[in-house]
Every structure is written in C-alpha cells, then in structure tokens.
C-alpha cells in the first residue's frame with residue numbers, strides 16, 4: 001500500500017489527516033479514539049485560561065439538507081452545517097491532564113493544542129507555556145471563531161485584523177520552540193493578508209478555513225431564524241460539504257501568494273476525494289471536523305484507503321509527490337481568453353494546413369494519373 005506518511009514543520013505524521021478543532025477532539029476520550037482509529041493528528045478543541053467565561057447554549061447546531069434526498073436517513077443528506085458553539089467550556093487546568101494522558105498513551109500521534117485568549121500578551125504566553133509543558137507537539141492559534149468571542153475581541157475579531165494576527169502570533173512563537181500554526185478566518189475579503197501577517201509574526205504555517213459566518217435558515221412554522229434559542233438566533237459558523245469550494249479557493253490563494261507557506265487545509269472534507277483536492281492545491285495536512293461529527297471517527301479509514309488508491313492509480317509513491325500538483329494551472333481570466341483564442345487559431349491553422357496538404361496530394365495523384 002502507498003506510504004501516506006509525511007513530515008510537516010519537523011513533525012512526523014503517519015498520514016496527512018488531522019481532526020479539526022471541535023467536538024471530535026473535545027477531551028482525552030475523543031482524542032484517544034481519534035488516534036486509535038488511525039488519524040495522523042488531532043487539533044484539540046480550543047481552550048482558554050480558566051477564568052475566560054464560556055457559556056454554551058442549546059440548540060447550537062443546524063443542518064442544511066438536500067431536498068431531493070430527503071428520503072435518505074440520518075446525516076446522509078446533510079450538505080451544510082451551522083454551529084454557534086463556543087470554545088471548550090473546560091478551562092486549561094482541566095485540559096492539562098488530558099494533553100498529558102493523550103501523549104503518554106499515543107506518543108506517535110501528533111497532538112496540537114488550539115488556543116484562544118483575549119488581547120493580552122501574558123495570557124497568550126501562559127496558555128502556550130502551560131500547554132507546552134503538558135507535552136503537546138504544536139499549537140494552533142484560533143484567530144477565527146466567528147461567533148460569541150468576536151464580541152469580546154477574540155477569535156475572528158483578531159483574525160480580521162492583520163496587525164493583531166502578527167503581534168499575537170509573535171507573542172506565542174516567543175513562548176515556545178514548537179511549531180505554531182495560525183488559524184485563519186474566511187470572513188475577510190483577502191485571506192492572503194492575515195496569512196502574510198501570521199508568517200511575519202513567525203508562524204510556521206497557517207490552518208484554513210474556520211467556519212463561514214452564516215444563517216442556516218428560517219423555520220417556516222415558527223417563523224424564527226435557526227438555530228432557535230428561546231425564540232431568538234444569532235449568525236453562526238457554516239461548515240461541511242457546502243463550504244469546500246470556498247475553502248479550496250482560499251487555500252490556493254494563500255499558497256499562490258506564498259509558495260513556501262505550510263497550510264493545513266480545512267473545510268468540507270467528507271471523503272478521500274475532498275482531502276486529495278486540498279493536497280493537490282498545496283495543503284500539506286487536511287483537517288476534518290464536521291465530517292467526523294456526522295460520519296464518526298472511523299471515517300479516517302475511508303480517507304486513507306481512498307488516498308492510497310488514488311496514489312496507486314497515478315503512480316505516486318509519497319504524498320509529497322502530489323502535493324501542489326494542480327496549483328500551476330491557475331491563471332487570470334484574461335489569460336484563459338488569450339489561451340482560448342490561441343487554441344482556436346492553432347486549430348484553424350492546422351485545418352488550413354490539412355486542407356492544403358490534401359489538395360496537394362490530390363493534385364499530385366491527378367498529375368500521376370494523367371501522365
């Protein structure tokens with residue numbers, strides 16, 4: 001079977017598939033389950049210091065289903081998913097033993113702590129240093145949660161401000177020798193700007209995308225927007241299949257802007273084909289969050305088998321051989337027009353040359369017959 005292992009920022013991943021920060025990596029039990037099922041890495045649910053208030057509501061999820069598929073059972077017809085879930089409601093002190101136990105039990109699995117704090121250097125550095133001491137392999141800085149926290153200048157509020165992304169990234173990089181990825185929000189006009197800022201701040205890579213700010217729908221019986229909490233709602237983060245085209249575009253934009261950028265691609269991965277597409281556009285690892293929530297942790301086997309089959313079919317011996325293969329084929333719309341005109345001209349020229357050739361041949365044949 002094809003070898004799916006790879007090295008990213010000095011970390012050895014058994015395969016490029018990583019649990020994205022969220023419910024699938026929300027405590028020791030789910031992290032252990034992820035590694036036992038074969039995930040190459042886990043980004044744990046985002047954690048803050050103990051005194052950061054986190055108060056979740058219920059319901060906090062909404063699903064968008066394909067109407068034509070409504071007869072299908074369970075989650076098979078879900079194409080878009082919205083959440084208004086906050087970061088972990090367990091503070092860092094609760095997380096430290098989970099980090100330690102996960103590394104003790106699964107030393108080869110890459111464990112990445114996802115961190116979020118308010119705009120204070122000492123708070124970010126404390127989060128980094130204490131998680132570092134607990135043995136995590138790397139850090140993902142959550143500059144991207146689109147709901148709840150931005151109101152207190154956390155999450156996407158920071159991610160939408162490149163100067164803050166650079167400064168906070170620098171604080172965190174200063175506090176550890178381990179790799180730091182900054183997680184980008186898609187709720188910006190140009191994602192290359194915060195990505196550049198993260199690298200300027202010393203980040204080893206970026207993760208993208210977090211969820212897209214959205215309203216999943218309106219209940220036609222109650223006439224209330226969803227998900228509805230005590231009759232009211234608030235825009236939340238959109239994920240799963242429906243966001244993949246936007247995520248692919250943003251990953252490509254960042255890597256075209258900076259070909260050396262290490263990107264962990266995220267957004268709408270439900271099977272191996274989706275994951276391979278991210279890698280073809282240059283992502284070195286691929287994270288999955290909603291897919292795991294709806295299909296279960298064992299879905300990683302589908303990703304592994306499908307990618308191995310793809311590699312065998314194309315004759316790739318390692319994932320490094322195909323990462324970024326499709327990127328050179330992006331160009332401007334003007335260039336597409338020029339290429340089309342050139343191709344038509346070439347085709348017309350060939351046709352003319354073919355006609356001239358067959359006319360010459362018939363002339364020569366006529367001459368031969370006459371002589």
Ligand SMILES: Cc1cc2nc3c(=O)[nH]c(=O)nc-3n(C[C@H](O)[C@H](O)[C@H](O)COP(=O)(O)O)c2cc1C
Nearest residue numbers: 020021022046083209210239240267268288289290
């Ligand atoms: C219920 C839920 C909770 C999430 N919580 C977090 C979080 O705590 N930190 C974070 O960085 N991203 C969080 N995310 C975002 C995911 O990690 C991911 O970036 C996004 O959902 C897109 O990927 P997907 O389509 O595979 O879910 C959450 C997503 C969902 C659906």
